[in-house]
Amino acid sequence: MAAIEMKNIVKEYGDGFKAVNDISIDVADGEFMILVGPSGCGKSTLLRMIVGLEDITSGDMVIGGKRVNDLAPRDRNLAMVFQNYALYPHLSVFENIAFPLRLAGASKEEVDRKVREASKTLELDEHLERKPGNLSGGQRQRVAMGRAIVRDAEAFLFDEPLSNLDAKLRGQMRTEIARLQRRLGITTVYVTHDQTEAMTLGDRVAVLKRGFLQQLATPRELYTNPSNLFVAGFIGSPPMNFLPATVEGNQVKLPFGTFTIPEEKATNAQGKGLLIAGIRPEHFDDAAVMGPGKPAGPPGGPHDGPGPRRSTFRAQVDVVEWLGNEAYAYIPYEAESEVQEQLTQLERDLEGEGLHTQLVVSLDSASRIKEGDEAEIWVDTSQIHLFDPSTGENLTVDKSAAGTIPSEAATGQAAPQPDAAASTGEQESPANAPEA
Amino acid sequence: MRKQRLSPGIIIGFIVILVWCLLPVAWIISLSFKSVAETTTGSPQFLPKAWTLQNYRDILTNGDFLDALRNSFGIAIIATVLAVIFATFAAYAIARLEFRGKRMVLSLALAIAMFPVVALISPLFDLWRRLHLFNTWPGLIIPYMSFTLPLAIWTLSAFFREIPWEMEQAAQVDGATSWQAFRKVIVPLAAPGVFTAAILTFFFAWNEFALAISLTSTTAARTVPAQMAFFVGPDPFNPPYSQLATAAVIVTIPVIVIVLLFQRRIVAGLTSGAVKG
Numbered sequence: 001m002a003a004i005e006m007k008n009i010v011k012e013y014g015d016g017f018k019a020v021n022d023i024s025i026d027v028a029d030g031e032f033m034i035l036v037g038p039s040g041c042g043k044s045t046l047l048r049m050i051v052g053l054e055d056i057t058s059g060d061m062v063i064g065g066k067r068v069n070d071l072a073p074r075d076r077n078l079a080m081v082f083q084n085y086a087l088y089p090h091l092s093v094f095e096n097i098a099f100p101l102r103l104a105g106a107s108k109e110e111v112d113r114k115v116r117e118a119s120k121t122l123e124l125d126e127h128l129e130r131k132p133g134n135l136s137g138g139q140r141q142r143v144a145m146g147r148a149i150v151r152d153a154e155a156f157l158f159d160e161p162l163s164n165l166d167a168k169l170r171g172q173m174r175t176e177i178a179r180l181q182r183r184l185g186i187t188t189v190y191v192t193h194d195q196t197e198a199m200t201l202g203d204r205v206a207v208l209k210r211g212f213l214q215q216l217a218t219p220r221e222l223y224t225n226p227s228n229l230f231v232a233g234f235i236g237s238p239p240m241n242f243l244p245a246t247v248e249g250n251q252v253k254l255p256f257g258t259f260t261i262p263e264e265k266a267t268n269a270q271g272k273g274l275l276i277a278g279i280r281p282e283h284f285d286d287a288a289v290m291g292p293g294k295p296a297g298p299p300g301g302p303h304d305g306p307g308p309r310r311s312t313f314r315a316q317v318d319v320v321e322w323l324g325n326e327a328y329a330y331i332p333y334e335a336e337s338e339v340q341e342q343l344t345q346l347e348r349d350l351e352g353e354g355l356h357t358q359l360v361v362s363l364d365s366a367s368r369i370k371e372g373d374e375a376e377i378w379v380d381t382s383q384i385h386l387f388d389p390s391t392g393e394n395l396t397v398d399k400s401a402a403g404t405i406p407s408e409a410a411t412g413q414a415a416p417q418p419d420a421a422a423s424t425g426e427q428e429s430p431a432n433a434p435e436a
Numbered sequence: 437m438r439k440q441r442l443s444p445g446i447i448i449g450f451i452v453i454l455v456w457c458l459l460p461v462a463w464i465i466s467l468s469f470k471s472v473a474e475t476t477t478g479s480p481q482f483l484p485k486a487w488t489l490q491n492y493r494d495i496l497t498n499g500d501f502l503d504a505l506r507n508s509f510g511i512a513i514i515a516t517v518l519a520v521i522f523a524t525f526a527a528y529a530i531a532r533l534e535f536r537g538k539r540m541v542l543s544l545a546l547a548i549a550m551f552p553v554v555a556l557i558s559p560l561f562d563l564w565r566r567l568h569l570f571n572t573w574p575g576l577i578i579p580y581m582s583f584t585l586p587l588a589i590w591t592l593s594a595f596f597r598e599i600p601w602e603m604e605q606a607a608q609v610d611g612a613t614s615w616q617a618f619r620k621v622i623v624p625l626a627a628p629g630v631f632t633a634a635i636l637t638f639f640f641a642w643n644e645f646a647l648a649i650s651l652t653s654t655t656a657a658r659t660v661p662a663q664m665a666f667f668v669g670p671d672p673f674n675p676p677y678s679q680l681a682t683a684a685v686i687v688t689i690p691v692i693v694i695v696l697l698f699q700r701r702i703v704a705g706l707t708s709g710a711v712k713g
Contacts (some may be wrong), residue, residue: 053605080609086602090624099620100610148608205565 002064009059034202079148087132155187217403225402229392245277278385286367287376467681487501491682503655504663512641515580523588531596546587588633
């Protein structure tokens with residue numbers, strides 16, 4: 001078991017395209033690190049560079065204190081689970097799991113003992129003599145994991161291992177992977193495009209976009225303190241709401257009204273003109289059914305305290321989705337063109353459809369708001385984020401609790417073309433917040 | 437697949453095709469059991485008047501035929517093994533590697549396959565005489581290999597391309613060298629392709645006549661198809677048809693055995709279940 005250090009890793013293809021741009025990530029020994037991002041963000045390329053299936057253009061890959069840039073995959077002693085499992089169809093489950101041991105020249109007894117051990121852990125005992133072709137998706141997935149755990153590898157690498165499973169099985173296997181990793185305590189790097197997997201599995205999560213690292217932080221830090229619009233929009237389901245906003249004093253003007261925000265957030269956003277405000281769906285609620293738990297104003301402010309009194313607005317609800325434990329209400333609004341452009345670009349980055357702008361509001365399941373109603377909605381403005389529309393930077397980020405945020409240029413935010421920014425080869429900002 | 441009752445039309449169609457294909461075979465088999473006397477006097481009836489095994493006895497004690505049979509086996513097997521080995525390596529490189537002139541290699545191979553064999557006979561004859569390859573096994577093995585390599589390369593590279601890259605990468609991550617990954621993962625998965633290529637090569641070498649008759653002069657290297665041309669008997673106007681038929685039956689047997697042996701390997705879809713599908 002070993003720590004994995006990536007130092008200023010760059011992957012440049014023959015045509016000059018940079019798939020991975022100056023990424024530095026330290027994975028501590030035993031840590032579960034997630035690489036997440038939309039397709040084409042370079043996360044799989046980065047993983048393949050760790051395992052050695054992809055050459056590193058520049059930078060250092062250090063595993064267990066040893067620079068491995070020039071080592072062949074077999075000399076790196078890493079175990080990898082492929083997206084399509086890559087089981088050997090001509091070998092039985094037993095031989096599939098035994099394959100790495102046999103290559104390493106293990107004795108017959110050792111192979112037998114270790115394979116049985118792994119198959120017991122993964123509950124594959126009754127399938128050992130079968131061929132992979134006769135197994136279900138979940139069983140194949142487990143065989144692939146068996147092949148990984150049977151070796152004493154330095155680290156596990158997972159390349160979107162659950163994306164081929166159906167939703168229910170995916171949930172189960174997710175828990176299974178988390179349990180296995182905790183029990184074995186082995187360093188793990190896990191690539192996914194699914195933010196739920198990222199949030200639930202990872203000790204820390206690295207969010208990537210077009211080859212640039214956006215933020216490296218714990219799931220909680222990512223959720224509460226996103227470094228920029230992209231991270232804010234990517235993490236969370238349903239996603240954060242983005243609204244045009246202008247700040248004057250400690251008042252923020254949103255399409256639905258003017259609200260008071262905490263002082264320190266307001267100071268960071270002074271004199272910036274039109275901004276994008278980000279508020280998560282759960283920071284809204286139906287004012288009519290507000291429990292006493294939710295404060296009506298910013299903590300410490302004039303409206304702090306139990307009960308729904310202020311920070312509410314009236315709006316026409318377009319659609320209501322009732323899920324049992326909660327409900328989502330959709331409220332359409334018009335955005336200024338300046339903001340609209342940035343939001344459309346964001347949607348494209350997040351692989352979404354640039355649909356009409358709407359507010360998603362999470363309601364208490366007791367709420368009786370119906371479609372077409374005009375309702376009174378409560379909003380917790382203390383949880384607001386304010387983003388600079390030109391750079392996407394979060395102006396209200398609490399740097400002490402946001403993990404690692406690379407400097408603006410190194411996230412590829414400032415430049416519309418990712419290659420342009422990368423060619424200057426910025427270093428990660430030394431002013432980074434300490435890791436939490 | 438949906439099970440379906442065969443309509444009478446289809447059954448009749450099958451029978452017609454079967455009779456059409458098997459009648460010549462049946463005729464040869466029937467001829468092989470007739471006595472030489474019966475065939476040389478003309479033989480209008482389908483089944484022999486008197487069944488005899490004399491032809492088989494004669495043929496299997498005929499030293500020239502046995503030599504030819506030995507040559508045929510030796511040359512065909514060696515040519516097949518070499519062609520398949522070379523083709524496997526070449527096809528793997530073509531399927532997996534990006535290199536300059538890859539398209540040229542493929543089109544050149546195709547060009548060789550399209551080249552008429554007959555056009556090469558006289559230059560080869562001349563060349564082989566100078567190189568002392570005339571009337572030797574290598575003298576036949578080399579051209580047989582060259583003519584079957586293109587087809588084998590094309591067949592095998594198609595098979596290799598079907599094998600997911602991840603198989604090999606997984607093997608490398610599991611600790612295999614490139615050679616181990618190739619031998620333990622890729623070759624077993626490409627086995628149906630290898631057998632297909634082997635069968636095609638073997639049949640070509642086994643049945644080839646033009647080169648065999650031109651590049652050999654004695655039974656030191658002459659193969660069965662060429663040797664059969666010398667079965668003229670005492671009277672050139674009355675060749676011993678029954679003996680020729682017997683020889684034909686004997687050389688067909690290995691072909692049938694090989695097809696029956698390998699067809700299951702070819703049919704078995706080995707890649708099933710490699711990846712999610």
